[in-house]
Amino acid sequence: EVQLVESGGGLVQAGGSLRLSCAASGLTLQNYWMGWVRQAPGKGLEWVANIKKDGSEKNYVDSVKGRFTISRDNAENSLYLQMNSLKAEDTAVYYCARYIMMAVMFDAFDIWGQGTAVTVSS
Amino acid sequence: DIQMTQSPSSLSASVGDRVTITCRASRSISNYLNWYQQKPGKAPKLLIYAASTLQTGVPSRFSGSGSGTDFTLTITSLQPEDFATYHCQQSLNSFPTFGQGTKVEIK
Numbered sequence: 001e002v003q004l005v006e007s008g009g010g011l012v013q014a015g016g017s018l019r020l021s022c023a024a025s026g027l028t029l030q031n032y033w034m035g036w037v038r039q040a041p042g043k044g045l046e047w048v049a050n051i052k053k054d055g056s057e058k059n060y061v062d063s064v065k066g067r068f069t070i071s072r073d074n075a076e077n078s079l080y081l082q083m084n085s086l087k088a089e090d091t092a093v094y095y096c097a098r099y100i101m102m103a104v105m106f107d108a109f110d111i112w113g114q115g116t117a118v119t120v121s122s
Numbered sequence: 123d124i125q126m127t128q129s130p131s132s133l134s135a136s137v138g139d140r141v142t143i144t145c146r147a148s149r150s151i152s153n154y155l156n157w158y159q160q161k162p163g164k165a166p167k168l169l170i171y172a173a174s175t176l177q178t179g180v181p182s183r184f185s186g187s188g189s190g191t192d193f194t195l196t197i198t199s200l201q202p203e204d205f206a207t208y209h210c211q212q213s214l215n216s217f218p219t220f221g222q223g224t225k226v227e228i229k
Contacts, residue, residue: 044223106172107213108156112165
C-alpha cells in the first residue's frame with residue numbers, strides 16, 4: 001500500500017523550532033518532487049514548500065522563507081521540514097504530498113499523508 | 123504570486139442537485155488547474171487535473187472545465203458522499219497556490 005506518514009508535530013512556543021518528518025512506504029520518493037502543504041484551523045490549503053527529486057531545487061511560500069527548510073533523504077525514503085522562528089500564524093495541520101506530473105507539464109499533489117498538527121502558542 | 127479565488131465560499135444543496143463551483147486566477151494559467159475534495163479531518167484527494175481530466179477512480183458525475191482565468195467544477199446529481207470542501211490549485215509554475223475552498227453542505 002502506498003502511504004505517506006507525517007510525524008513531529010506538537011505544541012511549541014512562539015520563536016521555537018520543530019522538525020517534521022514524512023516517511024514513505026510503497027513508493028520511492030527519489031523519483032518525485034515532494035511538497036508540504038498546510039491548513040490553518042478552519043482555513044483553506046496553503047502550499048508551503050517543495051523540493052526537486054534530487055534536492056537541487058527548493059521553493060518556499062514567501063511567509064516562511066528564511067525560517068523553514070525543506071529537505072529529503074532519498075536513502076531513508078523520507079522528507080523533512082525544519083521550522084524555526086515559529087509564529088502563531090504557523091499553527092496548522094501540515095501535510096506532505098507527492099507532486100507528480102500527471103500528464104506532460106501538468107503537475108498535481110496526488111498522494112497525501114494524514115497530516116501532523118503544529119500549534120504555536122504566543 | 124498567482125492568486126486563486128473560489129466562489130461561493132459555501133453552498134447548500136440536496137442529494138440529486140447539480141452543483142457548480144467557480145475558481146478564478148489572478149492571471150492566465152492556461153489549463154494548469156487542479157481540483158481536490160477534502161472531507162472533515164481527512165487529507166485532500168485529487169479529483170481533476172489539467173482543468174478537465176478526471177483522476178483515476180473519480181466518478182464521472184464530476185467534471186471540470188475552463189481555461190485562462192476562469193474555471194468550473196461541476197457535480198451532476200450530488201451524492202451523499204460528495205458533501206465536502208472543494209479546493210482549486212494552480213500548477214502553472216513551481217509555486218502552486220490554492221483557492222480558499224468551497225464547502226458543500228446538505229440543505
